[in-house]
Amino acid sequence: MEDSEPERKRARADEATAGGSRSEDEDEDDEDYVPYVPLRQRRQLLLQKLLQRRRKGATEEEQQDSGSEPRGDEDDIPLGPQSNVSLLDQHQHLKEKAEARKESAKEKQLKEEEKILESVAEGRALMSVKEMAKGITYDDPIKTSWTPPRYVLSMSEERHERVRKKYHILVEGDGIPPPIKSFKEMKFPAAILRGLKKKGILHPTPIQIQGIPTILSGRDMIGIAFTGSGKTLVFTLPVIMFCLEQEKRLPFSKREGPYGLIICPSRELARQTHGILEYYCRLLQEDSSPLLRCALCIGGMSVKEQMETIRHGVHMMVATPGRLMDLLQKKMVSLDICRYLALDEADRMIDMGFEGDIRTIFSYFKGQRQTLLFSATMPKKIQNFAKSALVKPVTINVGRAGAASLDVIQEVEYVKEEAKMVYLLECLQKTPPPVLIFAEKKADVDAIHEYLLLKGVEAVAIHGGKDQEERTKAIEAFREGKKDVLVATDVASKGLDFPAIQHVINYDMPEEIENYVHRIGRTGRSGNTGIATTFINKACDESVLMDLKALLLEAKQKVPPVLQVLHCGDESMLDIGGERGCAFCGGLGHRITDCPKLEAMQTKQVSNIGRKDYLAHSSMDF
Template identity: 35%
Template sequence: MNFKEAGIVAPVLDGVEAMGFKEATPIQARAIPIILSNKDLIGCAQTGTGKTAAFLLPTLQQINEQTNHGSIDALIVVPTRELAIQIDQQIQGLGYFVDVSSLPVYGGGDGMSWDVQKKALVKGANVIIATPGRLIAHINQEYVDLSKVRHFILDEADRMLDMGFYDDLKKIMKVLPEKRQNLLFSATMPPKIRKLAQEVLTDPEEVNIAISKPSETIVQAACMAYDGQKLELIKHILTAKPLNSVFVFLSRKSEVDVVARELKKLGLSAEPIHSGLEQDKREVVLQDFVNKKVNILVATDVMSRGIDIKGVDMVINYNVPNDPEDYVHRIGRTGRAETEGVAFTFVNEDDMFKFRNIEQLIGKSITQIKLPGDLGEGPTYDPENVRKPRKPGGGGRRKFSRKK
């Protein structure tokens, strides 16, 4: 299905064509007609499926067709600053030929950024893309008028709940008009999202794009490695041959800084990105990675979720993700558009249970490769006697000692 058949018309269609989009993705083909009919919608689709355009295109068209829109017409709430910026950039592209203004509202900036946000919120940019905490801070100043919002969109709703934004979302909804269109998008659909959907949506349509299996163009491999071996292992992989673009995922931001620093010592172009960095620094790092000025982005999963960057050569899971579906999200950043990609996952003795769940989800065994000889032996993977994750505080880790 093309976008015209889905219901998109000029001038929004002109922006789509200018961006080089030809055919609508499954989430776009199914969601756009529903949104254009002004129904509420709950959409389940992972990063990289085109879900952002699925709600932006019909929303831009609806706003553009309104005869009088001088207030905040659409409010998009997202979990991270990076995602807010990315959505705003997509609006600038897809909405190039429409008279619709937008502004991302997020924390971490200086006083000037606060004043710019305040001005847009008071005068009424047509589309506000906001992180919950920053929006609440503005609402508490009592100059934000959300009474004319016609489209309320929650993107990456599962991640927002994981980050503890439930109460903030409830506060935001209290100042919205009762009569509005509600759209909720989530990569996963656990019970807590179903509960939130019941509180937000009215008689919604549901579009569920099943989580896709990893592309066949991605070469997947796993290394059984103790934590003490991982740093030398990643150095070995990243110095084996030049790579233009690599994502390294870690679970803890304290590890992000260590890994990025050690890679820099080798002369590699690597930068960390996590919530502990100043906002300006994070934006520069992300843009440098997009522009290939930085080749290796070392990130926490929370920071990188929702960032859609094409042309990634390799993904390295320094830690096994807790959710098997997150594994598919992570490695799906490589091997796109029929190009080959590589995904490595480091599995320590405590992560084998989670790793087995990943193999069950994707329906195949992931090839295991041996560690380089000078690193010694890693833990033995035994799928029949794999251990469940230990509760926090439950015993120490096994120490690694090099073999002589």
């Protein structure tokens, strides 16, 4: 028994040793062991890897697009202290990287703007339906019998450039006629020269120096000049000369004409232009020249009266788009022999509202015509679009399109809504009468008019809600000095000429900066100076205030503290692409990507989808 005990102990020891050796083997097996991962987990891991690869690829593509190399450890100098690179070198490297990023942002902005301009640009040319259908195009401008004096033709192109540079005239186009510095050299009859002298017009303005010879040569033209620069004479005097020539060759018979057509956006502007034409036609008749008849076709007047003139045959016609379309559709007026078309304040008509009407009017022309477009504010978008209607056009620009007249002192004041009416009386004391007050809404015009009458101020008011007779009487009383103050909506801001006005008051800031430029342009005309006072407050749209601030800075005017605190983010972005500001509306304080006018237009288009009545009169879609 004693002998068996040690054997049993030995066996246990052997088992223990064997067990020890097995655990070592098991440890080795544990090291090689791969844990089991469920199928769902494996799929998630695979998806994560694929997503990481895709993100990495996209980042590399963005870096290639922006013109910079993919970021690598060897390319970037790590931040912090380095033994082999100085702090100045590090600073320079970081500066270069920031500039590269800035350039790529500008390029991206320009590409985005080009896309927006393409999307809003009108695809159809501004041509008649017949011309588009038959593919008729005109390669050469209309030929006229007028030529500049021989000594002007013999002058060198360098001399012409010096004259243009002296008067700040910018021209674009081929074969531009020479600038002529006197009305006598433009070969106007003695009667017209006397008429100009009576009105105190002794020398042509810059737009007239280049514009009148261009039109007399038969060229199509886009004329851009600040308000009060004499644009109306540029297209009225040549049409009188052309009609006089036609009448001398072969007198106009009954129901014939017009030969020249001038289209204006408002009745008041059309009446004013018609008055200018009649003044010079009357002077020519007194000087033994043939009688030239001029018709006025505007809404609010009797069609019977207008037709009475047309039945005798008319040489010239001044019209608003609505009434002219009505007469054309009823075949009361014919444009068969019309060869001269001028669009005054063209940007307002080609723009949103009247573009369809103008296109319809164009379809009534039977042959090539000389087309002229004039305005103080004509953004690039409108210029490019208008060129589709013109044959080898000459663009004449005196000052930036949309710039305010430098003869106007602009004063911008912060006035609370409830204090406006009382403060208006104080502002009227700044200058002697006459004074022009503008308001955006018809209700505000009526309220201001009533308040001024209660305070004993001799005032009249005009807006679209009043009938034509009342509007005409109000403007005549104001023009003749019988009334001291005219209160109006923007209907009176386009082109109307009141020479004696020294002060314009904007009761509110218009929704578009173009309207502001036209409003303040009613003063500071024909070389005189004037004051424009504008009320602003929290109700004004910030983007329009930014445009106003930029306009004040451009004209070197005092910027009030309330506008000085306004900033539009990165102001360096406003000058990219060689053109400052917005290409759509011409505002200097924003780019086309933030244009409130474009946004409003797109919203209106979206809201009108599905609402058009194709059975309605004049709703044809050309």
